[in-house]
Amino acid sequence: MKNFLALLAALGLGVLIILSLQNNTLFNEYGEDVTGRDSEEYGDREYGEENPASGPANIVTSIVADFRSFDTLGEITVLFVSSLGVALLLGGTKQKRLDLGFHPNFMLRIGSKALFGIILMTGVYVTIHGHLTPGGGFPGGAMIASSMLLLYLADDTFRAKIKGFKILESVAGSLYVLIGIAGLFFADYFLENFLNNGVVGDLLSAGIIPLIYVLIGLKVGSEISGVIDNFLTEEVV
Amino acid sequence: MLQFAAIILLMLGLYGLLTQRNVIKIIISLNILEIGLNLFIISVGYFEGGLAPIFTSETPANPNFVDPLPQALVLTAIVIGVGTTALGLALARKIYQKYGTLNLDEMGEN
Amino acid sequence: MSAILLIAVPLLAAFISILVKKVSPYLLLLVSLFALVYPFFMDMSDVIIGGFDSPIGINLVVNKFALTSLIAVNGLFFLVVAVNIAQYKKLSSILLVALAGLNGLLLTGDLFNLFVFIEISGIAAYLITTTNKKPLQTFNYLVAGTVGSSLYLLGLIILYNMSGTLNMADMATFVEGNGMYTLFPFLLMFIGLGVEAKLLPFNSWVKGILGHSNNLSGAMIASVYATAIALVFGKLLAGVFQIEGTLALIIALVLGITILAGEAMAYASTKAREILLYSSIAQAGIVILLFTVGLGAWATFFAIANGVSKFILFGVVNRLTEEVGSDEMDQLKGSFVNNKLIGVSFTVAALSILGLPLFFGFVVKMNSLIGFFEPDFVSNLPGGNFIFPIIILVASVIEGVYFVKLLTKLWYKDSDVKVNFTPLFKYVVVVLAVALIVFGLFQGEVEELVASLINPGGVFIWN
Amino acid sequence: MLDNIEVLQVLEIVIAVFMVVLAFLAINSKSLIKAVMFLSALSMLSVIGFVVMQAPDVAVTEAVIGSGLVTSLFVFTLLATKKVGVK
Structure with missing residues (x-):
């Protein structure tokens, strides 16, 4: 009976979504052109243009870190508060490494350490090129955290220096807000880009956006590393 | 085609949430719901023949980009999803510590 | 003076507070007092963020309603914190984030930004309820809240697909002309917010949370959060969807x-x-x-x-x-x-x-x-x-x-x-x-x- | 010879079907670790879906975060609650 009701609810949701979409073009040819939407103006520049309104060659980046940067500030706050929560729930004074049930052999240890550097570099690269190519602070930061994860897997007694993560996390987050407040003073608005946008497509372009993305990368990286560390420990009974 | 899959994933996620009695399974259902939602949001911005919204040296004049806004929204949604999943899993461990089981029916309290 | 400081200052304080654990409770008191006093000196004009006019950028809507809500919610928040902080020093950073989230809920003029703030204040609320020491009930709250916000996002995206905008004022104009088509997406958003607002039949989490509440979580959820969510409902029902x-x-x-x-x-x-x-x-x-x-x-x-x-x-x-x-x-x-x-x-x-x-x-x-x-x-x-x-x-x-x-x-x-x-x-x-x-x-x-x-x-x- | 658009359409259908099947398996599988693996595979397929729909940024993020980190968090939780038979 309960399953039947659940099925009914799920079916109802699906049918209603489809019904509510019928009066527009989604089901004929996916969505429509961006014409008529607010997002028309987001891509309003050309490759090689000098100092446009928003600098990144990657339009998604220009939305994430420029037009709607405030959303992104909120987003890293979500990650921040959930990493605090994980630490609150799983952290404690008496902690030991979680027993993973296997001991890494020689190959795993050496291989992981070799991979650690490569993944870390990839993460940094993805972060720095976020305004030009797909990627940016979030996947870059997550890659940095994955490289930390490898260290944990390579050595079953490894514990990272949580304090270092905390400092990084705090400084990166504060700097993001401070850059926003700087915009209030150097330009007119919170989080406004107060540097020259440069040439679309250059590495050193897009004003404060690469800076913001690096901060996001560091913050996401340190937060997720902290979360992983908390998940890989348990209280001493 | 993918938007139908997205809607079915949404439905499956909701169904799982309503029927599953295991804490981990509930979080899995939540993740399925979120993947469906993310695919759905992207499909709202996509149209056939659209280009990925990145300027390169080969971008033609007057490029026909897909809608970049939903993509930015999904980036936000994915990160928020990780946050809630991590928190849910941490709570799952606390629940296990307290009740010795992950099954809601075996906890004797509700 | 710009209303943005009501959100930026608590956030900045939250990021700093994890480094200076010892003084973070005082930081929290100071910032929540600031948030209570600041609305009285605020300019009554909309605030643009990032230098792009809405709907391209995100804006904050500052009007008499927002001011009234801010004074009430921040006032209650300050009192709750002042009374309880000595007992719950560990939660200082989380409460600072909660303050930023609540102010954001009441100020923002963008529907997706509202979703972000729902998540921020929501996660902070789950963590506040962990002080009840009832992980199962908190888990139920988390699942209900997450499903609610997902439904809100789903409804919002369907509306975006129709109207092409996320801005509240523009959405209000669109809804006025297309009342009938917006019925179902609005219902989804209503359900999504209804979970947080304790509406039937989406309130199964309430008993587990408030029925085991302590000094902090009881006052926080039943007084501060309830007021804030009700006022957000008001903002949407009176300002965007005149159903x-x-x-x-x-x-x-x-x-x-x-x-x-x-x-x-x-x-x-x-x-x-x-x-x-x-x-x-x-x-x-x-x-x-x-x-x-x-x-x-x-x-x-x-x-x-x-x-x-x-x-x-x-x-x-x-x-x-x-x-x-x-x-x-x-x-x-x-x-x-x-x-x-x-x-x-x-x-x-x-x-x-x-x-x-x-x-x-x-x-x-x-x-x-x-x-x-x-x-x-x-x-x-x-x-x-x-x-x-x-x-x-x-x-x-x-x-x-x-x-x-x-x-x-x-x-x-x-x-x-x-x-x-x-x-x-x-x-x-x-x-x-x-x-x-x-x-x-x-x-x-x-x-x-x-x-x-x-x-x-x-x-x-x-x- | 199939042209690009047709290949894409076929790919879409295949991905869509597999995603639904994987989601169904993830919900109905008895073993928790298998359910997590199905979820991870589902997330990986959704990455291809994002690429097909011209969203490379989302694809990269989902690949790293969704199918990488989230899966590892799930596995660690299962290990901590001793529900997996790894020893």
């Missing part, structure tokens, strides 16, 4: 059932905390009903009066429970005999919710009911002019029965229950109770204040 016709009727009926069911369950319960939590479900229903039928100005003050009363009620009952070890009414018998001052304040808060004359609650309840019968009030519900005032009156009668039952038990003569309240808590409770009476006595002034919220065109919020 009417069948949809309004369906929603109003759901709300009517929420009200009556909440009151009935409160009547049936014998536990003090459960009575209060079911009563807050009913109150949330009334506030949102008032917003739905278009009595926004009084609904705002209804929410605020309820928030103040719930602060006192939950604060006192949680302290009693902590000391006595149970929240069964019979166990708490006579608690007030040795704590007369607290008892009187509690009684004032309960009677104010009930809507007896002399109290703030009376002024708002009476004026809301009168609002239904004003000649220029055009109800957007068929037959709404009569059914809903009657529902509210019936609800008040049931409230009367169980509150009197609760009060007589708590004032019972012979008792050996002795509970010590901290002096600070005592002062705060007494000051709030006095405020309830003062606002009740100066009825005319309150009415003028509320009238100033309504513009000549009858449009209540949008400028």
Whole structure:
């Protein structure tokens, strides 16, 4: 009976979504052109243009870190508060490494350490090129955290220096807000880009956006590393 | 085609949430719901023949980009999803510590 | 001065506070005091973020409604923090984030940005409830909240697909011209927010959370968060979706059932905390009903009066429970005999919710009911002019029965229950109770204040 | 010879079907670790879906976060609650 009701609810949701979409073009040819939407103006520049309104060659980046940067500030706050929560729930004074049930052999240890550097570099690269190519602070930061994860897997007694993560996390987050407040003073608005946008497509372009993305990368990286560390420990009974 | 899959994933996620009695399974259902939602949001911005919204040296004049806004929204949604999943899993461990089981029916309290 | 500082400063403080653990409680107190005072000195103009005009960028909407909400919510937040922080120093950073999230909810003018702030304040709320030491109940809250916000996002995206905008003002224009098509997405968003606002049937988490609440989580969720979410509902219902016709009727009926069911369950319960939590479900229903039928100005003050009363009620009952070890009414018998001052304040808060004359609650309840019968009030519900005032009156009668039952038990003569309240808590409770009476006595002034919220065109919020 | 658009359409259908099947398996599988693996595979397929729909940024993020980190968090939780038979 309960399953039947659940099925009914799920079916109802699906049918209603489809019904509510019928009066527009989604089901004929996916969505429509961006014409008529607010997002028309987001891509309003050309490759090689000098100092446009928003600098990144990657339009998604220009939305994430420029037009709607405030959303992104909120987003890293979500990650921040959930990493605090994980630490609150799983952290404690008496902690030991979680027993993973296997001991890494020689190959795993050496291989992981070799991979650690490569993944870390990839993460940094993805972060720095976020305004030009797909990627940016979030996947870059997550890659940095994955490289930390490898260290944990390579050595079953490894514990990272949580304090270092905390400092990084705090400084990166504060700097993001401070850059926003700087915009209030150097330009007119919170989080406004107060540097020259440069040439679309250059590495050193897009004003404060690469800076913001690096901060996001560091913050996401340190937060997720902290979360992983908390998940890989348990209280001493 | 993918938007139908997205809607079915949404439905499956909701169904799982309503029927599953295991804490981990509930979080899995939540993740399925979120993947469906993310695919759905992207499909709202996509149209056939659209280009990925990145300027390169080969971008033609007057490029026909897909809608970049939903993509930015999904980036936000994915990160928020990780946050809630991590928190849910941490709570799952606390629940296990307290009740010795992950099954809601075996906890004797509700 | 820009309203953005109300969000930026708490966030900055939160990021810094994890490094300076020792001083973070003071930082929290300082920032929440700042957030309480700042709205009085704020410019009344919309704020643009990032230098791009809305709808390209995100904007904050600052108007009288936002100011009123900010003062009420930040005021309650400050009091809750001031009373409880000594006991919960560990949560300082999380509470700072919660403050930023709540201010963001009340200020933002962008529907997706609202979603982000719902998540921020939501996650902070889950973490505040972990202090109950009931992980299973917190988990249920987390799942319910996450599903709710996912449904909100789904509805929002369907609307974006139709209208191409995420900005509230632009969306309001679009909805006005395309009322019928926006029905289902609006319903999804309504359900999504309804989870947080404790509306039936999405409130299964409430009992687990508030039924086991402590000083901090009880006051936070039932008073601060409840007020904030109700006002966000008001912002959307009065500013973006002016619903009417069948949809309004369906929603109003759901709300009517929420009200009556909440009151009935409160009547049936014998536990003090459960009575209060079911009563807050009913109150949330009334506030949102008032917003739905278009009595926004009084609904705002209804929410605020309820928030103040719930602060006192939950604060006192949680302290009693902590000391006595149970929240069964019979166990708490006579608690007030040795704590007369607290008892009187509690009684004032309960009677104010009930809507007896002399109290703030009376002024708002009476004026809301009168609002239904004003000649220029055009109800957007068929037959709404009569059914809903009657529902509210019936609800008040049931409230009367169980509150009197609760009060007589708590004032019972012979008792050996002795509970010590901290002096600070005592002062705060007494000051709030006095405020309830003062606002009740100066009825005319309150009415003028509320009238100033309504513009000549009858449009209540949008400028 | 199939042209690009047709290949894409076929790919879409295949991905869509597999995603639904994987989601169904993830919900109905008895073993928790298998359910987590199905979820991870589902997330990986959704990455291809994002690429097909011209959203490379989202694809990269989902690949790293969704199918990488989230899966590892799930596995660690299962290890901590000793529900997996790894020893």
